[in-house]
Amino acid sequence: MTDYLEPNRGQFHFSPRRGWMNDPNGLLYYRGTYHLFFQHAPDSLVWDTMHWGHATSPDLVHWEQQPIALDPKVHPGDLWSGGGVVDVHNTSGLKDGEHDPILVFSGTQGVRMFCSLDGGRTFTAYDEGRVLAQPSGRESRDPKVVWHEPSDAWVMTVWSDNDGNGVDFFVSKDLRQWERTGRYVAAWFFECPDVTLMRLDDTEYWVLRDARGSYVVGDFDGREFRTDWTEPRTITVNPGGAGSDYYAAQSFDNLPDRRVVTLAWQGQNRGSVWTGNASFPIEQRLVATADGPRIRSTPVDEIESLRTAAIAVEPQVLAGGSTMVVAGAATSYELEATFDLAGTPAGTFAFRLRTGPDGGAVREVRYDVTAAQLDGVPLEPAADGTLTVRLLVDRGQLAVFAAGGAYYACYNVDFDTATGDAVELTTTEPLNLQSLTLHHLASIWPTDGR
CATH class of the missing domain: 2.60.120.560 (Exo-inulinase; domain 1)
Incomplete structure (x- = not known):
């Protein structure tokens, strides 16, 4: 039993039953259900050995916590932040049964993949946790994977410290073999990269953002990201670092109608048995301004x-x-x-x-x-x-x-x-x-x- 009425426990913001929560991970939609995975230390009120917690929703607002998805006692590697996809065309060849493969990615200093063949309830390490993508630099983390339709391939972004802050880009046809193709370097870019296709009228843009919500708008040709922006904009007017009011936002994969919906970690809230909560889900779109395309953010209509x-x-x-x-x-x-x-x-x-x-x-x-x-x-x-x-x-x-x-x-x-x-x-x-x-x-x- 959990006291969801205890002081400061949001009544329409997700927070874990117990324990620590930070970054949202592997956000995706599959067969009528939204999945929120998140960085979780179930037995601690502070950051500790990371698990992937799991919650599901039929409508983006009513969340029910599920059993832990990734457990360091079972799943290899550092189970830090990462992304997830639904392999609806079975490009991985891993489908075995009625469900499409749900694949999530995690790991520091090398990316590992975990596969669910039961709709996201349980996961196993692919190839015994072998590193599938090796980013540059001494430190790397936070893989995020999206589908790039023009090149009929998957794209992975991973933060690393090679030659300063930046993002390594990888591409794959099957989600199992990855080729490193490019790198975007910027002093401001730190952690949790998220590259998102967004449309403005009849034009497609790729938006690249980091954990603070800083973003640039550009083009991705399937191998390299390019932008003529010299400085980023920010999603919120109050950007901050890890543990602040808004950090590590991630976009959902496989949403109907190609909506762009994001969730972030809010780290300044705690109660007697829990620490941290998710922001309310936000729908984002690009609009034309005198200064070029800019992101606009509003609560999802499901509110x-x-x-x-x-x-x-x-x-x-x-x-x-x-x-x-x-x-x-x-x-x-x-x-x-x-x-x-x-x-x-x-x-x-x-x-x-x-x-x-x-x-x-x-x-x-x-x-x-x-x-x-x-x-x-x-x-x-x-x-x-x-x-x-x-x-x-x-x-x-x-x-x-x-x-x-x-x-x-x-x-x-x-x-x-x-x-x-x-x-x-x-x-x-x-x-x-x-x-x-x-x-x-x-x-x-x-x-x-x-």
């Missing part, structure tokens, strides 16, 4: 299945210096509001989260109209003067989206230290509120605590 009671606020102009109580009590919820700032040239407004009788709030999300900044980050309203802000607030997590996903911030926040549960909107100047809706969100956890 709608968690919505319960809603609070809708009528359009109105709030008086300067006023405070509106949006909800007297809300702990796990989604809030979306649109403001018309065309007639508001100055001042600030803010959502105050988990306010108590003493007037204090655990966190504020503040927009400075004068400086055109959201929580200190430059963000202009739309051309028509409107600004839409969307919040996902859980008991230990906060995600902030704005301007159609141009702004994405992901945080761990100890909301359960609050003395109250109210949600307030304050403004220093008259503020034209066009719409505001707060959806209470149901818990994803089973009521019997399993």
Whole structure:
């Protein structure tokens, strides 16, 4: 039994029943089920000997933890971060039965492959754990594999320290024999590479990102990655290192409709028997901007299945210096509001989260109209003067989206230290509120605590 209601345990963010969690691994979709594997030390509250934990979901939001997938007592090598694929065309030749092979990759200083022929329930080491791909450099880790349709081949990216930080590229026709074909070197690029095909209108781009969420957009010809970007952009406005609020995001393999959905590790949250949680799944797309293609991030639409009671606020102009109580009590919820700032040239407004009788709030999300900044980050309203802000607030997590996903911030926040549960909107100047809706969100956890 697990107490899923203990303080700071997110009610719509996945966290392990017990033990330590860090990077999401081997994210994939197979026959109606989403699989989340993750770095796991089941008997420790700090980083320790790594296993691959496992959770499944029918809809990307309701997760059920499964037995450990990779165990160092059974599976060889360092079971650190890695990726997974569904070999739907049996290019590996490993299919034996009704299920397509599910193959996951892990290992430091050499990549090993593990195979499941029962839909991802159990895994065995391929060829007794032989190293299939040897990256350059003294240190290497975090293999991620994707399908490259134009060359009819698989592509693997692995971080290594050869000649500085960078990514080795490997290609394979059968997932068993790999050829190293190229390397992308950048001082900023550290750990957990993820290369993703993304479309913008009729053009295909390849997006290469690292553990901090830094990314560049370029082209991959099946052997080498090229980009004319000299500096990366970041997925979130608050990038950090390992153990921060957002790290080691990975994209899902084999998704229907070729969606790009990612999960990250949030390392600043813990309870009495667990440490770490996954971010809420985010759908990402490329959009055209004056500076070139850029990623936009929004919560997956499946969040709608968690919505319960809603609070809708009528359009109105709030008086300067006023405070509106949006909800007297809300702990796990989604809030979306649109403001018309065309007639508001100055001042600030803010959502105050988990306010108590003493007037204090655990966190504020503040927009400075004068400086055109959201929580200190430059963000202009739309051309028509409107600004839409969307919040996902859980008991230990906060995600902030704005301007159609141009702004994405992901945080761990100890909301359960609050003395109250109210949600307030304050403004220093008259503020034209066009719409505001707060959806209470149901818990994803089973009521019997399993």
